Amino acid sequence: MQIPHEVTARPDTGLYNAKLGIWLFLASEVMLFGGLFSAYIFLRMGAPDGYWPHGLLNVPVGAMNTAVLIASSVTVVLAWASLKMRKFSQYKLWMGISILCGALFLFVKLAYEWPQKFDHFGAFIKPEALAKYEPLLGNKRIEEENKKGGAKIDPRVEISGHLHEVVIDASAADKERLDAFLKKHHLEAKPDAHHPNLLAVEGKHLTPGVVEDLARLPDGTLKAPGIKLKTFVLALDPVNADPTNPESDKPHFWYKGATEKHGEIQVEDVESWSAFAPKHSPYFAVYFTITGLHGLHVLAGVLIMLYFWLPIEGGANMFKRNPEHLANRVEVVGLFWHFVDLVWIFVFPIFYLL
């Protein structure tokens, strides 16, 4: 039993089945990402001033990834055109390049962009404590700038950077369990210079995730019994290290990591803190959900293209038996790939630039 119009187009519609199928599927995908993008708009519109971050992402790296994806969209068309001209070795070349581009995109995302976020630390300061942290926030100057008119600058309510040290009160803690925990995570605890009851925990493996394991809750209540978080010491991000610099008022093109300058935050002044993880804020929730789903689509595209590239039944071996069918398959995955590309062309500006 052979389903009609699997390879050749139906005369009155001008389409073979899979081409119609993929367009319908893409229509549904538009609605899926449409739902997510409208969540982005909804949450961003609803965010109080200062709670929607700007310029946290690495623009050059994102721009490079954009270029990589666009290039792969071109090469996948060239792969399809090669098949239509029945030039097999060219097909293998262009399809191979498309696959490599997709893989490179994923590699940058998973090996650099995402992990960098999980190391980064941010703490939202309680409204009543904002004045106390004025040296790190520079809100006075922003107020003055806003009075002058011009584009409105959001007040700053968050202090971010790399965790350098966490001061804990472990006087009520189970010392053995604490030592085991610190040893497991290669951390050192030294008595604090000013307060003998407090321990300063530091080490290069001190990440927000480890601190969460020490004491999960923002107000310092306990997960590990008997431990109370007191102070975070950060290697500050440029915006907090030099808050009066007008350069920090707008998103910048070149990414700057945390500086050498340290700043202290009392846990009691903190509204919520975490790594730049999904739970950090609605911004990162949307960022990880959309880029995660997009990444899954990239992965699916790479796997399918790989399937059509490898010399297997249903893949490149089809060229000998039914080259037109293989060309159709490549056209369909190409349409999907263009869609994935198109989604990224929306993702890049709304997260990296705006």
Next chain:
Amino acid sequence: MSTAATTHAPDDHAHAHDDHHYDPGFWRKWVFSTDHKMIGIQYGTTGLAFLMFGFMLMMVMRWQLAHPGEAVPVIGGMLQAIFGSSAFQADANGIRGVLTADGYNSFGAMHGTIMVFFGIVPVAFAAFGNFVVPLQIGAIDMTFPKINMASFWCFFISCIFMVVSFFVPGGAAKSGWTSYPPLSGIADLGPLNHVFMNGQTLWVTGMVFNITASLLGSVNFIATIIQLRAPGMTWMRLPFFVWAQFVTAFLLLLAFPPLEAAGVMQLMDRAFGTSFFMPTGLIVNGAITQWSGGGSPILWQHLFWFLAHPEVYVLILPGIGMVAEIIACNTRKPLYGYKAMVGAIFVLGFLSFIVWAHHMYMTGMGAKVAGFFQVTTIMISVPSVILVTALMLSLWGGSIRFTVPMLFATAFLPMFGIGGLTGIPLAFNAVDLYLHDTYYIIGHFHYVVAPGTIFAIFAGVYHWYPKATGRMLNEFLGKMHFWLSLIFINGIFFPMFLQGMAGVHRRWYDGGATYEQLITPVIHWNNFMSVSAFLLGLAQIPFIINFCASIWMGRKASDNPWDATTVEWDTPTPPPHGNFIKEISVYRGPYEYSVPGADKDFTPQTEAPRSDRPPSVGVAGPIATHAH
């Protein structure tokens, strides 16, 4: 049939007989089948089982509403043993089987979810669509048979999630079928609950699978209807049922993904602590929750209702399609206003995307926004009325055969009419603020879907059962099933309007006993409605017996037992793999009944006009062209 058979030479019988050798083995034939008819039957039986299950949940709830705090008689102990102590407890005398408040919420949420997403959509859309649509357009199968199989198994996985969720600690989801946050964001989370194996998380995960199954199915339906119509099956020769399925598939294709997005977001909220839907400073049990905040519960409502309003048309359109087929066949005359109906169903489909916020008047939206949605909501009643009116007028002057499917189809019209007309007051913001979340809503919605769509489903089962099994369903049991169901289903839902207008809230766990003084004139209806529900349950027994026993004991059906015109009756009964044993060509519209001057009162779509009838067929006479 391994060679390409894309040519449709009229006398090309060489390929047809290959299908007799089709023997894929037990697993590929009965379980992992790619044949659209088997997938339709799989969807249908699973969906009917879920309809039964969802109805049973409701019967337990109705017991609690009429007899608050009393143990469910006879089966109470068994229920407690099955569903555990979170859903049932013992009463003061130690008799087991009293539905708890948590159990009530859980049963209510799961009743809605199961009936809508696991009962009616799988049966009305997926089962009948899969079985009937390719046959009606003269296709040998769906365009993508493997994707079709994937759709069913995706659905099956979602079923497992939903069933399993009853048996995890804390029981199944209990935040309503709409799963509104922040309630659904905090439900079943805590030290006593597993991170993943808890009711609400399983619900969300199950829904993501269910939506994926719908997506795969709807792509397949649309592609099949566009690509695989037989030669001569032009658009305006499509049976109305095919149009209904076509529009429904578009609704599923485009409306469901935003809920999938919302489901992913709720999953993120629950599993990774994000706050898509969790507002800042949410206080639970007197303590501020630990979400970072900044999210919006209203966002969920928008995304949910953006699906769920088109969803109610997903529930009703296949039903209207089936009723149209059955009415045309049993009145022995063409549908009145076929073209207007096709136009109306497209307008309906389009408008259904821009009415969703009429479910959300209570959120305090601005007058302008509310005004927009009131207008679109009133507008959508126009195509709905066109459809029902056209069906009513189709009865006019027909020589009606009151077969069992026709009884159900005829009853559908006034029942759906009541459901539709009671919805009009709800379209208005001012009235809705009063009626919102009362039993009036429940009555309105159930009139559309229960004596509406479910009656259409029964009509469809009685109508196409002979094609699927080769046996007729028993007429006497069918009529018994119909009359009892019609009486008792009204006994359940009509008093809901009275209660609702008196202000009885839909989520009162004790049936309103706490507020008895406020609702004295209507509270006694609880008992009447519950008794009706139990009797309606009993009235399904003839159907179940009929459905199961007729497979072996039913009267043998001919290929076209109803003397119908559409193409699905032009197959052997039951249709073999590949459906048709001859090449199909379509020569005429779908409802050529009682054509003046014709030699019989129906002319099948595949019957060639006299002038270009092949000579060999002409000699054998008109009947022989479609008898095998």
